Amino acid sequence: MSASTHRIFRIFAALVAAAFVVLPGYALAQACYVPPLAGFEFDPAGAPTVHPVAAHADIPDDANCLACHGDAGKLIGMVKSPEAPPEDGCATAPSRPPFLNYFVNETFLADMDHAKQSCVSCHGGDLAATDMTAHEGMVDANETCAECHEKEVANFDTSLHASLSGQDHALILRSGAENFAALEHMNQNDCATCHTTCSDCHLTLPLAVGGGLIKGHEFMKRAPMEDSCALCHGSRAGGEYLGHNEGIVADVHFTDEGMHCLDCHKNDLHGDGTVYENRWQVAGRAQCTDCHDALPKSTIEMHTVEHTDVACQVCHAQPYQNCFDCHTGIEDGAYFRRAGHKELMLKFGRNTAEDYPFNYVTLRNNPVARNSFDYLGEGLLPNFDDHPTWKTAAPHNIVLRPSQTGSCWNCHLNDDLFLEPPDLDPDGAAANTNATLSPRRIE
Numbered sequence: 001m002s003a004s005t006h007r008i009f010r011i012f013a014a015l016v017a018a019a020f021v022v023l024p025g026y027a028l029a030q031a032c033y034v035p036p037l038a039g040f041e042f043d044p045a046g047a048p049t050v051h052p053v054a055a056h057a058d059i060p061d062d063a064n065c066l067a068c069h070g071d072a073g074k075l076i077g078m079v080k081s082p083e084a085p086p087e088d089g090c091a092t093a094p095s096r097p098p099f100l101n102y103f104v105n106e107t108f109l110a111d112m113d114h115a116k117q118s119c120v121s122c123h124g125g126d127l128a129a130t131d132m133t134a135h136e137g138m139v140d141a142n143e144t145c146a147e148c149h150e151k152e153v154a155n156f157d158t159s160l161h162a163s164l165s166g167q168d169h170a171l172i173l174r175s176g177a178e179n180f181a182a183l184e185h186m187n188q189n190d191c192a193t194c195h196t197t198c199s200d201c202h203l204t205l206p207l208a209v210g211g212g213l214i215k216g217h218e219f220m221k222r223a224p225m226e227d228s229c230a231l232c233h234g235s236r237a238g239g240e241y242l243g244h245n246e247g248i249v250a251d252v253h254f255t256d257e258g259m260h261c262l263d264c265h266k267n268d269l270h271g272d273g274t275v276y277e278n279r280w281q282v283a284g285r286a287q288c289t290d291c292h293d294a295l296p297k298s299t300i301e302m303h304t305v306e307h308t309d310v311a312c313q314v315c316h317a318q319p320y321q322n323c324f325d326c327h328t329g330i331e332d333g334a335y336f337r338r339a340g341h342k343e344l345m346l347k348f349g350r351n352t353a354e355d356y357p358f359n360y361v362t363l364r365n366n367p368v369a370r371n372s373f374d375y376l377g378e379g380l381l382p383n384f385d386d387h388p389t390w391k392t393a394a395p396h397n398i399v400l401r402p403s404q405t406g407s408c409w410n411c412h413l414n415d416d417l418f419l420e421p422p423d424l425d426p427d428g429a430a431a432n433t434n435a436t437l438s439p440r441r442i443e
Contacts, residue, residue, distance in 0.1 A: 064130050065119055066104075075099035090194065092234030093209040094227065101205070101212025108217045142197040152270060153198065159271030160279060161196035169277040174368070174381045182380055186328050186373055189335040194232060201269075206232045222262060229261045236321050236364075240397035245344055248318050251398050264290065280353045280392075288312045302405065311351075311358040315411075317395040318402050319344040324425075326367035329375035339367055346404070349419040349435040353392040363419055363435055364393035370427055385430035390419055412439050 068074065076099045108115060120127060122141040126134050146153045160166050171187070172180050193208050200206040201223035204213055214220070214227050223229060230238030241261075243250025253259040262269075267284030276282050292312075297303035302315065325340025349363040366389040373380050404411045411417060418439050424432050 064127060064134060069102055069104045072099060072103050075103055090235050091206065091208040091232050092230075092239065094205065094231065098212070100216075101210075103213065103216055105216035107215070111219055114219055140197075142199055145198045149198075155271035155273045156198075157271065158273055158275050159269060160276060160282070161269060162271065163275060164191060164195055165275050166278045167191045167194070170366075170387075173387050174383050176383055179380045179382070182377055183373055186376060190328055190337055196232070200232075201228050208232055222260070225260050225262075235323075237396040240318075240320050240395055243397075245319075245321065245397070248320075248344065248397055249399060251396055252400060253398060278353070280356060309359045311356075311361040313362040313393075313395050313398070314348050314360060315405050316398045316400070316402060317346060317362050318397045318399060319346040320362075320364065320393070320395040320397060322347075322365040323367035324365055325369045325372075327369065327372050340369075346417060347390070347419045347423075348417050349390060349437045351392050352388050352390070352435050356392055360437065361392045362395055363390045364395070365390050370429075387429060388431040388435050389429050390424075390432050390435045415439060 068078075076097070079099045079102060081098045118127075119125060122144045123138050125138040126136055129136070156162050168180075168187075168191075171183065171191070175183055196206065202220050203217070204211050205227060209231050214224060226242065230242055232238070234244075239245055240248070241251045241254055243255075249255070253264075264286040266286070268279065268282040268286075272283060274283070279285060295303050295308045296305045307315075321342060322345045323339045323342050326337065327340075328335070328337045330336070347363045348360060351359050351361045352363070353361075368381075368384075368389060370381065370384050404414065404417060415438075419436050420438055421433065421436050424436070
């Protein structure tokens with residue numbers, strides 16, 4: 001092995017340790033220190049001895065890191081499976097061998113931008129240690145991204161993915177500022193688990209589903225849709241788009257065009273310096289008219305002036321996931337979140353989003369209930385009735401001709417498609433009545 005190749009090998013070893021942060025719910029079944037890969041040998045005392053050709057004063061001795069993280073066989077015996085995230089949450093965890101969360105493979109050597117760094121450059125820790133104490137003094141590597149990627153992360157803290165300002169705003173509307181602090185326990189154990197970091201999109205599975213390396217410490221400039229976006233948004237947009245809901249086909253933009261989430265969602269990920277209250281406010285947010293002509297469009301019979309106030313999804317969406325009556329609390333000393341029930345539904349009603357360009361839209365039920373947080377105290381949502389739980393939605397399971405477009409009567413004579421007063425929960429938010437809509441009868 002040449003000196004330059006061996007030097008790269010040692011850099012690779014350093015970054016391996018960066019991956020071995022014990023994630024919540026994971027445990028190690030034995031000591032971390034195992035014989036290293038080819039190119040290293042051990043003295044009788046068990047300490048690693050680096051071949052002279054690899055000795056460079058400017059590179060830390062990273063052999064111990066690669067000894068654990070570069071040996072898949074050893075990791076398989078060391079890493080125990082984590083507990084799966086709750087099925088009632090928004091995120092969906094992938095099914096895969098847990099050792100992959102820590103394994104670093106040789107493909108990482110091709111990334112000379114990151115591989116030229118040592119483990120400690122991003123993660124801290126003790127490279128000289130030969131057991132789990134190697135992880136002592138480690139830091140959150142996401143905090144070091146800005147040292148090289150200053151432009152990309154300059155406004156990230158203002159993005160909805162990082163700040164969770166959308167979730168906070170929706171909660172404060174119902175709780176009032178005076179009760180928001182009382183909901184902090186729930187907020188940290190539930191809402192805040194969706195907080196996104198740089199690695200959640202470019203390196204690891206999202207922490208909301210347990211974390212772990214996606215592709216052996218390979219950095220991905222573009223977030224992998226099925227291992228990133230669709231996991232956090234799995235129960236709704238992700239599952240819809242990829243066709244994971246039984247009896248519902250995948251979105252035509254995926255099946256016919258192979259489009260990635262980022263083909264449409266281009267301006268709402270890294271932030272722009274503005275802290276938005278919800279996704280509808282984001283400047284440059286994705287809209288159908290970014291690619292498709294706005295109505296009216298005389299070449300298509302249904303795209304007449306009579307439908308210009310109807311959102312595209314009303315005519316082109318399929319049934320989508322709705323969650324109801326979510327509750328949180330403490331049970332057997334552990335935090336829990338449970339939805340009363342879930343149901344695939346297609347519901348039309350009146351717009352609830354400020355400045356949205358259509359009055360007639362698809363609606364999705366937000367699962368918050370009047371007593372969702374009663375375990376923290378009664379009356380913590382005094383403004384519950386002022387804000388609807390049936391809200392304007394943009395389902396991601398678009399097809400050209402779903403059943404409601406078979407004829408005019410398929411929509412206008414189908415009461416099941418419309419959110420009408422009898423459909424509302426009697427104990428639901430009073431403001432839901434503002435979203436109801438009865439079909440306009442036609443002859």
